[in-house]
Amino acid sequence: NAGVTQTPKFQVLKTGQSMTLQCAQDMNHEYMSWYRQDPGMGLRLIHYSVGAGITDQGEVPNGYNVSRSTTEDFPLRLLSAAPSQTSVYFCASSSQEGRTEAFFGQGTRLTVV
Amino acid sequence: KQEVTQIPAALSVPEGENLVLNCSFTDSAIYNLQWFRQDPGKGLTSLLLIQSSQREQTSGRLNASLDKSSGRSTLYIAASQPGDSATYLCAVRNTPLVFGKGTRLSVIA
Numbered sequence: 001n002a003g004v005t006q007t008p009k010f011q012v013l014k015t016g017q018s019m020t021l022q023c024a025q026d027m028n029h030e031y032m033s034w035y036r037q038d039p040g041m042g043l044r045l046i047h048y049s050v051g052a053g054i055t056d057q058g059e060v061p062n063g064y065n066v067s068r069s070t071t072e073d074f075p076l077r078l079l080s081a082a083p084s085q086t087s088v089y090f091c092a093s094s095s096q097e098g099r100t101e102a103f104f105g106q107g108t109r110l111t112v113v
Numbered sequence: 114k115q116e117v118t119q120i121p122a123a124l125s126v127p128e129g130e131n132l133v134l135n136c137s138f139t140d141s142a143i144y145n146l147q148w149f150r151q152d153p154g155k156g157l158t159s160l161l162l163i164q165s166s167q168r169e170q171t172s173g174r175l176n177a178s179l180d181k182s183s184g185r186s187t188l189y190i191a192a193s194q195p196g197d198s199a200t201y202l203c204a205v206r207n208t209p210l211v212f213g214k215g216t217r218l219s220v221i222a
Contacts, residue, residue, distance in 0.1 A: 033209060042214040043202070058209060090156065092210065099144045102210055106156040 002026045006091050006105035013081040013112045021076040021108050023091030029103075031094045032074040036060065036087040037107075043090065049074055081112045115140045119203055119213035126193055127221050134188040134216045136203030141181050148177050148188050149202040151215070157202065161188070193220045 007022045025032065033048035035058075045058030049068040063085060065077040074093075078085060088109050094102040116139045126132050136146070145164045149157040161170045161177040163186070169178040176189040190197060200215040 035212075040214070043204075043212040045209045045211075048209055099206070101159055101162045102147060102204070102206075103159065104149075104157040 004091055004093050004103050004105040006089075006108050008108060009106065010109050011111070013078075013110065015081060015083060015112060017081050018077070018079050019081065021078075021089055021091075021110070023074045023076065023105060024072050025074075025091075025093040025103070026072065027093060027095070027103070028071060029093035029095045030071065031096070032068070033058070033092050034064070034066065034074070034076045035090045035092065037090060038087050046076065046089075078110075083112045086110060086112045115143075115205060115207055115211045117203060117205055117211050117213035119201075119216050121216060122214070123217040123219075125219040125221060128193060128195060130193050130220075131189070131191050132193055132218070134190070134201050134203075134218070136186040136188070136213055138184045138186075138205045138211075140205075140207065141184050142207060143181065144206045146177075146179055146186050147204050147206070147210070148175075148186075149204065151200045151202060153199075160201075190218075193218075195220050195222045 004025045030051045034046040035043040037043045044060050047066040049055045088107050090107050091105045092102045118137045120135045147162045148160040163170045163179040174191040179186045198220050200217045202215045203213045204210045
């Protein structure tokens, strides 16, 4: 079972570059979300989606865009990377708007120089 | 705004001890509470999920309790082993999942 798959696992960007972090799940989950994890700050919600075509902002959305064109995929876009976006990014999915167990990907470690 | 607090932030115990990790939350209107384990540099592994209508869940040496009215959950680990060393995260679900900052556990052989 693939579960939640994130790519890439590691990435180094220069300030101002753009990139897309990919997230795919094969469990037919409606609910998907993106978190960033920073030392001392814990996991903070960036954006989430309750189904295809529906997205909303979380706690720290600035500098990030998302879209949800299919149930399976929920990419996270950094339009102009900044050093403050250096972090570990996690994608999660669950069914029934989060009333069931959440499954997480293995994370993407992003460094912006 | 939901806030989740985990105490202690770090804990070191000798192998074989039973231990309790604590989690508290400010808004009791939750769907469920989930405990995760995170090894250094790795992703999150789900340990236990407790629905808001439940009082506890057990899996092997792990037992999690939930007292929604008081906004508290505990994770009990019996007969700890060095392989239990990791960071344990508590998360509560209103609609998004809100995390505590975790308890870093070290079990010394």
